[in-house]
Amino acid sequence: MYSTAKNFRTYRTEEYKGGGNTSRGRVNYKSYFHENCGEENVYYKNNGYKSRLSQFQEDDGNTAMSDIQKDLHPRHNLSTTDDNNRKVARDNKDLIHITEWRDGNHQMRNMNKNEPGCKDRTFPMTKNKGPMPKYRTPSKREIEENGQNNIYGNWFKITIPYGRKYTKTWLLNSIQSKCSVHFTPVDFHYVRSQAHFFVKNSTTAFALKNVNYKIHDENNHQVRLFVKESAAPSSEQNKLKPEEIEQLKLAMKKRFDVSQKSLNLQSFRFDQDLMSHDIDMILNRRNCMSATLTVIEENFPELLSLNLCSNKLYQLDGLADIIPKAPQIKILNLSNNELKSLRQLDKIREMKLEELWLQGNPLYNNFSNYSTYMSAILDYFPKLLCLDGKDVTHSMDVETGASEILKPSKKNHGVSEMLKNLVLQFLEQYYSIYDCGDRSRLLDAYHDEACFSLTIPCNPKELVPLSLYKYSKSNRNMKNCKDHVLLTQLLKHTKRDVVDFLRVLPKTQHDLSSFMVDICILTEKMLCFSVNGRFKEEVEATCPVILRAFTRIFIVIPASNSRLCIVNDTLTVSNACPKEIQSDVSIPARAPSSIPVPTISQEQQAMVQAFSTQSGMKFNWSLKCLEQNDWNYAVAGQNFTLLKAEGKIPKEAFQQIS
Amino acid sequence: MDFKTYVDQACRAAEEFVHIYYETMDKRRRVLPRLYLDTATLLWNGNVVTGMDGITNFFEMLPSSEFQINMLDCQPVHEQATPSQSTVLVVTSGTVKFDGSHPHYYNQNFLLTAQSTPNQTVWKIASDCFRFQDWSNN
Numbered sequence: 001m002y003s004t005a006k007n008f009r010t011y012r013t014e015e016y017k018g019g020g021n022t023s024r025g026r027v028n029y030k031s032y033f034h035e036n037c038g039e040e041n042v043y044y045k046n047n048g049y050k051s052r053l054s055q056f057q058e059d060d061g062n063t064a065m066s067d068i069q070k071d072l073h074p075r076h077n078l079s080t081t082d083d084n085n086r087k088v089a090r091d092n093k094d095l096i097h098i099t100e101w102r103d104g105n106h107q108m109r110n111m112n113k114n115e116p117g118c119k120d121r122t123f124p125m126t127k128n129k130g131p132m133p134k135y136r137t138p139s140k141r142e143i144e145e146n147g148q149n150n151i152y153g154n155w156f157k158i159t160i161p162y163g164r165k166y167t168k169t170w171l172l173n174s175i176q177s178k179c180s181v182h183f184t185p186v187d188f189h190y191v192r193s194q195a196h197f198f199v200k201n202s203t204t205a206f207a208l209k210n211v212n213y214k215i216h217d218e219n220n221h222q223v224r225l226f227v228k229e230s231a232a233p234s235s236e237q238n239k240l241k242p243e244e245i246e247q248l249k250l251a252m253k254k255r256f257d258v259s260q261k262s263l264n265l266q267s268f269r270f271d272q273d274l275m276s277h278d279i280d281m282i283l284n285r286r287n288c289m290s291a292t293l294t295v296i297e298e299n300f301p302e303l304l305s306l307n308l309c310s311n312k313l314y315q316l317d318g319l320a321d322i323i324p325k326a327p328q329i330k331i332l333n334l335s336n337n338e339l340k341s342l343r344q345l346d347k348i349r350e351m352k353l354e355e356l357w358l359q360g361n362p363l364y365n366n367f368s369n370y371s372t373y374m375s376a377i378l379d380y381f382p383k384l385l386c387l388d389g390k391d392v393t394h395s396m397d398v399e400t401g402a403s404e405i406l407k408p409s410k411k412n413h414g415v416s417e418m419l420k421n422l423v424l425q426f427l428e429q430y431y432s433i434y435d436c437g438d439r440s441r442l443l444d445a446y447h448d449e450a451c452f453s454l455t456i457p458c459n460p461k462e463l464v465p466l467s468l469y470k471y472s473k474s475n476r477n478m479k480n481c482k483d484h485v486l487l488t489q490l491l492k493h494t495k496r497d498v499v500d501f502l503r504v505l506p507k508t509q510h511d512l513s514s515f516m517v518d519i520c521i522l523t524e525k526m527l528c529f530s531v532n533g534r535f536k537e538e539v540e541a542t543c544p545v546i547l548r549a550f551t552r553i554f555i556v557i558p559a560s561n562s563r564l565c566i567v568n569d570t571l572t573v574s575n576a577c578p579k580e581i582q583s584d585v586s587i588p589a590r591a592p593s594s595i596p597v598p599t600i601s602q603e604q605q606a607m608v609q610a611f612s613t614q615s616g617m618k619f620n621w622s623l624k625c626l627e628q629n630d631w632n633y634a635v636a637g638q639n640f641t642l643l644k645a646e647g648k649i650p651k652e653a654f655q656q657i658s
Numbered sequence: 659m660d661f662k663t664y665v666d667q668a669c670r671a672a673e674e675f676v677h678i679y680y681e682t683m684d685k686r687r688r689v690l691p692r693l694y695l696d697t698a699t700l701l702w703n704g705n706v707v708t709g710m711d712g713i714t715n716f717f718e719m720l721p722s723s724e725f726q727i728n729m730l731d732c733q734p735v736h737e738q739a740t741p742s743q744s745t746v747l748v749v750t751s752g753t754v755k756f757d758g759s760h761p762h763y764y765n766q767n768f769l770l771t772a773q774s775t776p777n778q779t780v781w782k783i784a785s786d787c788f789r790f791q792d793w794s795n796n
Contacts, residue, residue, distance in 0.1 A: 572731070
């Protein structure tokens with residue numbers, strides 16, 4: 001396309017020189033045209049100027065046009081147009097409709113030398129188009145100059161070439177944040193890979209032009225933005241007259257059920273009241289949809305349920321505008337329309353729908369069975385409870401909006417916000433099961449081949465603190481253990497083993513407010529994050545609670561039904577230093593910590609008491625001694641005597657005799 | 659490869675890597691960025707550092723360090739999470755003293771991916787997450 005564009009220039013210059021149409025120019029022009037001829041007829045569809053045309057086209061149900069819209073760049077100077085010069089060709093299905101413009105400077109030429117200037121024409125598709133100008137953003141002066149002449153009130157069309165990658169909200173917010181002027185986007189829509197919207201005045205347009213190099217997406221790619229003049233967007237053209245809007249409001253009020261907060265716009269076009277007033281409510285048209293949404297915004301902002309059944313809708317760009325106007329909508333009926341692809345749902349994906357009706361749309365045929373259809377829909381609306389009247393099955397255990405995040409780059413904005421919420425939600429659910437219930441419910445959270453390992457950090461010169469003895473058997477600290485065979489054994493593999501092991505660990509109470517979460521890496525396939533925090537370990541009712549510090553690293557992958565599924569899990573446990581307790585005795589390296597003793601049986605407790613009395617050592621030290629000697633009282637006693645004789649037992653071990 | 663082999667490979671890689679990493683960090687800080695992938699991300703006490711330039715600058719500015727490792731663990735990352743890229747999760751913790759500040763307990767975890775050359779497999783850091791832990795009492 002670019003090479004032919006260059007040739008254009010040649011063509012034009014020659015023309016201006018008065019050279020007329022050289023064969024070279026003509027050939028090149030034609031080849032350019034042929035490249036686009038397939039889409040030629042749809043050029044006018046979403047573009048402002050040909051509103052009457054769109055009327056015919058939409059009515060025809062000529063839906064073939066809808067999905068292959070390619071936005072061909074209009075001429076950038078539309079000055080001095082007025083109704084007299086604009087002639088509209090009558091509908092004829094086989095021919096394309098062309099409107100010719102005439103103004104002093106920019107004549108849209110046809111190829112036929114014998115007919116200069118402006119005439120009504122219908123042409124077979126392969127002939128006749130005016131020259132397409134090379135795309136460029138007009139300068140400020142040009143905008144202002146032409147703006148003054150433009151009776152459409154200075155409308156400008158903003159194009160973001162790869163806009164389809166981003167959601168509407170992110171895109172508009174990013175642009176607004178870099179734009180010095182506040183703008184109100186009108187008729188935001190996507191065409192192929194591009195996003196477009198319109199703004200009203202030249203100052204705004206110029207300010208937006210300056211945003212071009214300033215926005216970067218999550219991957220640090222520049223988001224380009226181009227501004228050009230255009231005629232008014234279709235929702236502005238053919239804006240409904242106030243009396244029409246009044247009728248519209250009345251008709252809609254009749255269809256609004258106050259108790260249910262539901263609005264029934266089924267087959268809205270054939271509403272008796274509207275028809276009797278000659279109002280054509282064709283909701284595919286941006287102006288109609290926009291007027292309808294305005295009535296909703298003003299009269300039913302609390303709307304919960306909207307029925308748009310049987311309105312021949314093939315795109316949802318217009319409907320997307322409803323999101324800020326009626327944010328509570330939970331039920332949406334789009335059945336029996338003309339939606340061809342789930343990509344349309346992308347435009348309304350921010351709606352928090354609980355019930356959706358989509359049957360009777362051509363998109364249904366894209367799926368081989370109901371469950372693939374359902375999971376595809378759930379990707380867009382993870383909170384959905386009911387689809388086409390059937391309940392949606394969710395796995396309740398670790399349910400999150402995972403697949404939304406982990407899909408390639410569609411949502412670049414607020415991934416951080418959504419991601420944070422995703423992770424926090426996961427952690428809440430995980431720990432609620434871990435803390436107060438049956439840990440076997442965690443089976444659902446793990447992958448079949450998940451791995452888990454537990455470690456206790458330990459200063460190499462010291463022993464593992466006694467109080468962590470419950471964990472020490474499974475301690476996989478590679479600093480202490482070099483035996484690879486043992487290391488493999490200590491790694492829990494398969495979800496059965498993992499969960500069986502977790503069930504054996506002491507009962508806990510995690511303090512979510514202490515959690516510090518770091519998101520280490522996020523890719524399309526997985527998410528890795530670490531959690532640092534504290535938990536209380538419950539022992540016997542008699543013993544005070546132990547405070548532990550932990551670090552947990554999760555690697556999760558998306559699973560079906562929007563769940564996150566754990567593939568790798570590591571846990572590190574150590575003793576926490578509670579802020580309130582000040583250690584006023586310096587604790588020598590080998591001594592047990594001052595934290596209360598862990599559970600021992602009644603029998604063992606008695607043993608320790610006895611030993612303590614006999615040896616004169618404090619309870620903790622006696623306990624340690626017995627532990628180290630496998631609870632063999634006699635052997636412990638002997639060793640104690642030996643060590644004492646050698647003077648190896650520190651003074652602190654002994655009870656103070658008052 | 660069966661699971662045991664994966665685990666073995668991961669253990670060996672982790673041990674060797676951790677040894678090299680902390681030696682380099684303490685004694686040859688200038689070449690530390692070479693252990694990172696160009697696309698690696700570093701998360702240091704909540705601060706994100708990306709790109710080779712960012713990482714190089716960061717380590718230049720970080721005061722000299724003295725690490726002591728008290729804990730090391732590793733797991734082979736499941737294939738489904740990193741298709742066609744052998745990855746190992748390495749977790750360490752211990753104490754560190756930076757020049758000019760008091761010692762801290764820290765936790766650190768790495769995701770290492772294998773870059774195979776004809777002669778050997780080189781493990782590089784795809785992500786590095788480091789945090790002080792000031793409420794633990796080992």
